[in-house]
Amino acid sequence: MNLMGKVAIVTGGSKGIGAAISKELANAGVKVVVNYNSSQDCAERVVNEILANGGSAIAVKGDVSDLREASVLVEEAIEKYGRLDILVNNAGITRDRTFKKMDENNWRKVIDVNLNSVFNTTSIALQHLIDSGNGRIINISSIIGQAGGFGQTNYSAAKAGLIGFTKSLSLELARTGVTVNAICPGFIETEMLSEVPDNVREQIQGRIPARRFGHAEEIARGVLYLCQDGEYITGQQLNINGGLYM
Incomplete structure (x- = not known):
């Protein structure tokens, strides 16, 4: 699919994986709505970088866990660009605790x-997305939703739920031309991973067959692939994890 002139919303698009996705799509000619909740400066930097490279983007504040604010986000995208072709559900947080302390x-x-x-x-x-004729929904899940994670029952439950959501919605939308897929990153060099103590990082890296952490840009290229070449791919999990979970 030629992405030139398509319109995408990237939730949590101001930092880390979301920022990389926003820029990767913009480089392919997509007009990007960079959603953020509290990181306005980061969102504006992403937008300015896209504009400087000849792309089109706007930053829209909104807590997408609130239905009303999510509605405003979509409305602003339609008001600005008149259509919507791609939705990347990337917004996410962690609040790690053992379940006993949760x-x-x-x-x-x-x-x-x-x-x-x-x-x-x-x-x-x-x-x-249905009206666009070949819409794309890409949900950023996690290896933790597939394999679990110590002290992450809340995060694992949410990300596993996202995989089930992806499979079921893909069945409902297959005849409309809208594809629905999940990307499950492994351990990626982002602000979230930087908060992990060095000794724990070393243990994690030692378990990864590729012997390194992933980069946000590698996840972004997975999103681009599903948008551009994934017309016959739906209901799937694209695992980008260096071989840590197979």
Whole structure:
């Protein structure tokens, strides 16, 4: 699919994997709506970089775990660009605790941002994506949703739920031309990973067959592939993890 002139929303698009996705799509000619919640400076830097490279992008603030704010995000995208072709559900947070120490707030916040937000954005954007004729929904899940993670019952539950959501929605939308896929990154060099203690990072890296952490740009290229060449790929998990989970 020629992506020139297509329009994408990238939730959590201001930093890390989201920023890399925003820039990768823009380089392919996509007009990008960079969603952020609190990182306005980061979002504006991403937009300015896209504009400097001859692309088109806007930054839109919105907490996508709130249905009303997710509605405003989609409305602003349509108002600015008149269409919507790609939705990348990337917004996510962690609140790691062993389950014995997990409180309700840390459970609900992670579920709201990582999983419920995907219902919010997708339900509002869906008809626009169907109208585009060949819409793409790409959900950024995680290796933790596939294999679990110590102290991450909340995050793992949300990311595993995202995989189930992807499979079921892909069945419902297959005849419309809209594909729905999940990307499951392994351990990627982002701000989230930088918070892990050095000794734990070394242990994790030692378990990765590729013997290194991934880069946000590698996830972004996976998104581009599904958007550009994935018309017969739907309901799938694209694992970009250096061989850590097979």
